[in-house]
Amino acid sequence: MGELKLMKGNEALAEAAIRAGADAYFGYPITPQSEVIEYLMAEKPWERTGMVVLQAESEVAAINMVYGAAGAGKRVMTSSSSPGVSLKQEGLSYIAGSELPCVYANVVRGGPGLGTIQPSQADYFQSTKGGGHGDYRQIVLAPASVQEMSDFVKLGFELAFKYRIAVLILSDGVIGQMMEKVELFDPIPRMTDDEIVEKYPWATTGKKKGTARRIITSLDLDSHKMEEHNHHLQAKYKTISENEVRYELFDCDDAEYIFVAYGSSARIAQKSVQLARAKGIKAGLFRLISLYPFPGKEMAALCKKGVKGWLAVEMSAGQMVEDVMLSVKGCAKVAHYGRYGGIVHSPEEVLHAMEEKIIGE
């Protein structure tokens, strides 16, 4: 068993970065995720593992530091919260175009604009539908516990390097700020410079005489080549969508009414399932772990087993619900419920919404 600790979600994320063998973290403070860089600066990982930590002048600079270091083959990470993540979108689009591996976290707060510092899940569209310019995708993992804030950093780096893609840990102010017991995974040693040079021949690590130079770029002025590059990217996303779907089911075997949720809303909806069962309603929970790729096929298959209705529970005005509708395609009723703008719904409110919008209809 790994080391047990009582930690905040943001601290678990930071500790996991050190343990995952990250080479660098570049970040900029923003509530509610400033504990990430505070923890790292206090922990001095440069003494523990040689990991670099730098407070950048902006979120824009931080993601571009990630771009540079990732292009040079290193394991790099950043994190921010909604307004800061909006600033990173340019860099993320370049990272997608140049096919660079990195992990970043968004500890989501209410918006739009400067919004509020309270929890929200209103960045679903930005996270799963592109965010920056151009046709691209990124893997999105949604932790529902402090444990997963830690575990998904390790998983995130594995996936990032497997596919040369950005992996987003889409958290929220609840998961980032709350304290829970976490079992920390055993530290993975950082790769040596020689290992990086050998393992990542695409990385800009200095061109050996007589060998071809490496270029990290997202530019090609020849549109035909750019179309080919886009085909390549789409093929990669297809592979990811076939192999990296992650979700979890609670009480779905005989369920007629299913809550669909991720992150802190999934924790709340799990309680709503218990309340529903106590009232004799056959309810279940479909918890999304990967938001991209979206477990649409699995949802459709489950729907055919006699599900009468789905309630998408998210702290937004209704974003994920669109993907649920696309997935079940009229097989059963679909509705949305969620408080938003920084307000967290209660399990009772969620159950009431199921009764009113789905069962009562």
Add this chain to the structure above:
Amino acid sequence: MATVTLQEIIKPENLVYKKTDLMTDKALSYCPGCGHGTAHRITMEVLEELGMEENTIGVAPVGCSVLAYEFMNIDMTQAAHGRAPAVATGIKRVWPNKIVFTYQGDGDLAAIGTAETIHACNRGEKIVIIFVNNGIYGMTGGQMAPTTLPGMKSSTSPYGREVEMMGNPLKMTELVAQLPGTYFVSRQAVHTPTAVRRAKKAIRKAFENQRDNKPGLSFVEIVSNCNSGWKMTPTDANKWMEDNMFPFYPLGDIKMDGQLLK
């Protein structure tokens, strides 16, 4: 006297000059008479002469020199507009023993990338910045730059830069020289053989500083013409540059070994 054939002349012992191997054979995308080609060449010659080929990572900007990676025969990363100093910071921090440099134009470095430039300089990142200032946005067709001179015409200041409305040109090089993080700051040109020799000397000094792990960033501005953007012939553009750009952007070393020169 026997006739000497061309084949007899082309042999290693007669070689007096050759293009550095660190420039590719790809035809430059720059307009004839533009300073970028010379600035590229002397930068690559310095890297070759200092034996840095295998240890260097360059960062290309957005602007006319966006395709610098097509011409510089080393490992290169192409950065988003203005972000090159942040990208270079990321690389240098995780590969502290590598030589890292950015090559940027005036729009990239002194407008959209002002924050990244100032902060990389102020943190004293141990990188080299080569800043080509031609007072105009060449790539997009001759719009006003942060360094466009008062009264100077461009496609977005067609009647001349009116300072009251459009603001003053920014002397970025003097500005970064004031920051404690810069170790060496110099302004040069590449329009005459003398100027090229001086510019190359400054670029060599900048890379030597990084090689020797000197405390701070080395920054070399090259004032260049943009004859097509300025709508002049290359020779007229060089003359105009001497008469108008150099008085506003005087050439010479500004900071040496961390000390501002009087």
